[in-house]
Amino acid sequence: MMADTVRELEENLLLEALFQLFGSDFRGYERSAVAGKLSSFMQAHGFRTISGLQDGVIHNRDVAADLLYALAFRASGAFEEPRSVGNLRALAEPLLRSYARPKVWIPECATSEEVFALAILLEEMGIYDRAIIHATCSNPALLSEIRQARFSLDRTDEYENNYAASGGKESFSAYWSRKGDHAVFNSHLQRNITFSEYNLSTDTSFNEFHLIFCRNRLREFDYPLRRRVLDLFADSLVRFGILFTDPLEELEFYPDANNYNPVSREHGIYRRTYRVNSSAYAGAPV
Known part of the structure; x- marks a missing residue:
């Protein structure tokens, strides 16, 4: 339970940082969808914790740009459904x-x-x-x-x-x-x-x-x-x-x-x- 609370807090702080620094607002997105994208991004870029990712976002513009792209992107094709x-x-x-x-x-x-x-x-x-x-x-x-x-x-x-x-x-x-x-x-x-x-x-x-x-x-x-x-x-x-x-x-x-x-x-x-x-x-x- 404590681990879940810490992760939720970390996610809230990260999304708030993205909004305050870059004006990109993902705070109202369904949290499980955001969490899945964050996990995939962290695995691909070698971040062990969300707090570590937040530090990267704040101090490295390239990390921030890549994360914002990953959060905005979704797979979509032509004439789906x-x-x-x-x-x-x-x-x-x-x-x-x-x-x-x-x-x-x-x-x-x-x-x-x-x-x-x-x-x-x-x-x-x-x-x-x-x-x-x-x-x-x-x-x-x-x-x-x-x-x-x-x-x-x-x-x-x-x-x-x-x-x-x-x-x-x-x-x-x-x-x-x-x-x-x-x-x-x-x-x-x-x-x-x-x-x-x-x-x-x-x-x-x-x-x-x-x-x-x-x-x-x-x-x-x-x-x-x-x-x-x-x-x-x-x-x-x-x-x-x-x-x-x-x-x-x-x-x-x-x-x-x-x-x-x-x-x-x-x-x-x-x-x-x-x-x-x-x-x-x-x-x-x-």
Whole structure:
């Protein structure tokens, strides 16, 4: 019991140090997810204790940068959970087609595949030319990596299968080319994507969106942060806008659950119901 208490204290102090020194706030993340990433990082970098890691973070910028990247990163591929993506494709197309300038937000994106798969969906809906995608991430190094539009050649067959199972209209191979030892998404998919730093833990609403695509992220948050983020998304969606997120069994018990109408709980698809007073828009991407 004492060891658990000490470890919890060490984790709290480390996360507070990351916030105070670098403005990166992981204090509201579900602690078991953070603990797993910390353990993997410590093993890979030769730290025996979290206190030793904290000392490295405070006194070595390279250690801090590597840890912040590791905490922000999560594995994510193209067209993951293709049945859910297929349901989103069918639901979102008529809504997004009805707007002159549909806006889409991918908060806390983690990989190029996640961003450009959505660009492919919009391309096949015939609306990409007039759409705007905001891809945001709290970690600048990870964001820079995502902007390169690269992915591993080893995953092309997997992505081809996912794409087909999600209702793809062409071939996934039509959207990328080989460059050296990587695959790179075609440049025409990059023209309407804005990449920006943004932190779900601390930042406020900065625009109105017709679709928010935040898959496999909310489950990493503890309840207070999850509630904050759901409020933020409600404040950022137009009426009847779509939230594509994790299937959340507890959403009906969320204090402002009437902000969301579940279209498909199984696939994590919700629609915004009515508008509330918006927060002041604050200097993030436009």
